[in-house]
Amino acid sequence: MEYLLGLSWAVFVAIFGGLVGLKWLLRSVNCWVYETNLGEKRFNLPPGDMGWPFIGNMWSFLRAFKSTNPDSFISSFVSRFGPIGLYKALMFGNPSVIVTVPEACKRVLTDDEYFKPGWPRSTLKLIGRKSFIGSITYEEHKRLRRLTSAPVNGHEALSIYLSYIEENVKLDLEKWAGMGQIEFLTELRRLTFRIIMYIFLSSESEQVMEALEKEYTTLNYGVRAMAINLPGFAYYKALKARRNLVAIFQSIVDERRKRRKEGQTTLKKDMMEALLEVQDENGRKLDDEEIIDVLVMYLNAGHESSGHITMWATLFLQEHPEVFQKAKAEQEAVIRNRPPTQKGLTLKEIRQMDYLSKVIDETLRVVTFSFVVFREAKADVNISGYTIPKGWKVLVWFRNVHFDPEIYPDPKKFNPSRWDGLTPKAGTFLPFGAGSRLCPGNDLAKLEIAIFLHYFLLDYKLERQNPGCGLMYLPHQRPKDNCLGKIKRVSQL
Ligand code: HEM
Numbered sequence: 434m435e436y437l438l439g440l441s442w443a444v445f446v447a448i449f450g451g452l453v454g455l456k457w458l459l460r461s462v463n464c465w466v467y468e469t470n471l472g473e474k475r476f477n478l479p480p481g482d483m484g485w486p487f488i489g490n491m492w493s494f495l496r497a498f499k500s501t502n503p504d505s506f507i508s509s510f511v512s513r514f515g516p517i518g519l520y521k522a523l524m525f526g527n528p529s530v531i532v533t534v535p536e537a538c539k540r541v542l543t544d545d546e547y548f549k550p551g552w553p554r555s556t557l558k559l560i561g562r563k564s565f566i567g568s569i570t571y572e573e574h575k576r577l578r579r580l581t582s583a584p585v586n587g588h589e590a591l592s593i594y595l596s597y598i599e600e601n602v603k604l605d606l607e608k609w610a611g612m613g614q615i616e617f618l619t620e621l622r623r624l625t626f627r628i629i630m631y632i633f634l635s636s637e638s639e640q641v642m643e644a645l646e647k648e649y650t651t652l653n654y655g656v657r658a659m660a661i662n663l664p665g666f667a668y669y670k671a672l673k674a675r676r677n678l679v680a681i682f683q684s685i686v687d688e689r690r691k692r693r694k695e696g697q698t699t700l701k702k703d704m705m706e707a708l709l710e711v712q713d714e715n716g717r718k719l720d721d722e723e724i725i726d727v728l729v730m731y732l733n734a735g736h737e738s739s740g741h742i743t744m745w746a747t748l749f750l751q752e753h754p755e756v757f758q759k760a761k762a763e764q765e766a767v768i769r770n771r772p773p774t775q776k777g778l779t780l781k782e783i784r785q786m787d788y789l790s791k792v793i794d795e796t797l798r799v800v801t802f803s804f805v806v807f808r809e810a811k812a813d814v815n816i817s818g819y820t821i822p823k824g825w826k827v828l829v830w831f832r833n834v835h836f837d838p839e840i841y842p843d844p845k846k847f848n849p850s851r852w853d854g855l856t857p858k859a860g861t862f863l864p865f866g867a868g869s870r871l872c873p874g875n876d877l878a879k880l881e882i883a884i885f886l887h888y889f890l891l892d893y894k895l896e897r898q899n900p901g902c903g904l905m906y907l908p909h910q911r912p913k914d915n916c917l918g919k920i921k922r923v924s925q926l
Pocket residue numbers: 565566578585730731734735736738739742802803806807863864865866867869870871872873874875877878
């Protein structure tokens with residue numbers, strides 16, 4: 434009997450030992466594959482863990498971001514390797530360094546000599562290789578960026594769109610108030626999409642717009658999913674959505690080229706016209722693929738983010754009655770202080786909305802719409818004493834910076850007053866990124882959000898169907914029910 438017990442104990446120990454050994458072996462595979470060819474440099478990599486063969490750390494990333502605590506992904510690095518702020522990992526199929534602290538984030542974002550865009554190949558296939566995040570040269574990016582950001586930045590440009598945005602906000606709020614139950618987020622995305630369509634393509638029919646917006650929703654679900662190109666998977670559907678988007682934009686480009694050939698110059702000077710006209714120093718114009726990829730990227734970046742942040746700002750206001758009251762009082766004062774003949778908002782009034790701009794900044798911080806951006810090291814580079822090898826990806830993890838309790842005490846709390854007298858240090862507030870890739874739509878986004886909140890605060894309320902509804906974090910943070918509820922006019926309550 435004793436012999437049998439001893440034997441089964443030995444078998445148990447052998448199996449257990451075998452499993453531990455196998456785990457160690459499997460967890461070491463990626464280090465051998467990606468680190469041994471680095472020679473001496475491998476001893477100077479940041480600490481971290483390269484995860485399982487093939488999938489790397491994607492399983493833990495997706496598990497965390499599909500749970501109620503997405504931040505557990507980075508916390509597991511911090512608890513295992515210390516609060517260093519640089520961790521090696523294998524993400525989206527690439528050896529990578531995740532950067533989570535302000536100083537290092539700022540360095541990566543602003544150092545164009547050592548870093549270039551490094552988005553996963555699967556993302557490039559969706560957004561377009563000729564878009565800003567694709568394979569265009571540094572100079573080409575600079576040129577196209579100058580051309581496309583001028584119409585959405587600065588006083589003069591934005592004042593052209595103010596009344597269009599205002600009209601659409603007012604009409605939509607009125608319409609929603611008569612609609613009963615709506616998906617608030619879906620409606621906001623339609624609104625912000627209409628605005629960016631107006632800027633880029635003058636206008637298209639409501640039907641075309643709705644079809645395009647639907648394709649974008651599918652596209653975005655694929656952006657941060659596993660790149661599995663098989664029927665039923667999000668990435669497969671997203672690729673199909675991209676093909677549909679390209680086909681729609683191609684027909685718009687064809688139509689515009691035809692009209693220009695026929696000498697029809699009555700069209701409004703929108704961004705599409707600017708893209709058709711622009712030439713480089715050698716007189717070369719953009720081809721269809723270049724124009725379409727820039728459009729796919731801009732129309733996507735230009736509506737998803739503003740739609741989501743507008744929804745979150747509205748929700749936070751609703752959930753914090755004292756903040757709501759203070760913000761509403763500020764908007765009432767705007768109306769009180771204007772000449773009685775004035776119709777509608779002015780840019781000057783919007784700039785003076787001090788408290789509302791804190792509400793917006795706090796929303797941008799708490800939500801961090803773009804929780805990570807991707808770069809690639811152009812050469813071996815040293816940051817904080819660690820080497821990031823040439824060709825490795827760098828994941829700049831904004832979300833962690835915005836939740837750092839040393840910078841933002843009680844970081845998960847929505848508290849617009851924390852911005853009283855606070856000028857954030859470089860690298861500590863990055864909702865729009867930084868450096869040469871800083872979001873060119875930041876002024877436009879803040880304008881849209883402020884106009885919406887102005888009219889909402891003055892006369893509306895949101896009644897959610899499921900106030901305790903859980904959240905999704907991929908591709909972007911949102912309530913699972915897309916914020917189902919009713920918009921009600923306060924004067925009619
Ligand atoms: C609240 C709204 C928005 C947020 C939070 C946001 C966030 C960001 C961030 C973080 C980046 C930097 C990406 C990187 O470093 O790689 C970015 C880039 C970009 N954004 Fe926005 N964005 C918003 C609104 C807009 C709007 C309204 C537009 C369109 C007018 C826009 C167009 C772009 C474009 C084209 C880029 C790429 C810039 C480049 O690579 O040079 N964004 N955005």
